[in-house]
């Protein structure tokens with residue numbers, strides 16, 4: 001018998017597909033610095049913080065910058081990214097997300113967001129989902145990025161449940177590892193080949209329901 005009491009959701013790639021906006025903004029930055037940035041490179045940045053992403057990108061481009069310049073570059077990338085997410089609307093919510101959130105809440109489960117993004121509140125407001133979360137933990141609160149479990153442990157603490165009473169929905173391997181390190185169940189969103197260690201892997205939140213939670 002499952003003893004799950006709470007669902008913790010990653011944002012980018014689980015609730016909305018913002019990877020395309022991250023890609024456009026990082027590519028613009030890389031191009032201005034004189035090198036290219038591919039969709040394949042972008043895949044490696046899933047679940048990784050803005051600062052760590054920039055470090056990786058500069059490394060791929062063979063470019064070295066001072067800390068001060070890195071901060072300027074990260075700020076510039078975020079400005080371009082925010083210009084795009086400012087135009088987001090509820091039709092961009094990934095299939096089944098609103099329905100699943102509503103059904104788990106109606107059934108008495110608590111809900112939290114556990115994201116590396118510092119833009120999570122803006123995105124949830126733009127797509128009109130903010131009211132479906134009891135607790136939001138994101139890149140503004142955490143000091144250690146996924147695969148560190150901090151973001152999910154903070155979510156459990158905020159919801160007043162034990163880690164083993166939580167299930168995490170995650171599309172990045174760093175996030176799956178973070179959830180496992182937190183002692184939580186994890187449903188991977190994506191491919192089973194990539195998301196090794198997840199208790200279950202599905203293609204999206206349209207493929208899960210209350211029965212899924214009971215089976216964990």
Ligand code: BG6
Nearest residue numbers: 012046047049050116117118119
């Ligand atoms: C994660 C994304 O959710 O948030 C990463 O998967 C991104 O690609 C990270 O770098 C940080 O996002 P932001 O919005 O704070 O730049």
Ligand code: MG
Nearest residue numbers: 010012013171
């Ligand atoms: Mg993600």
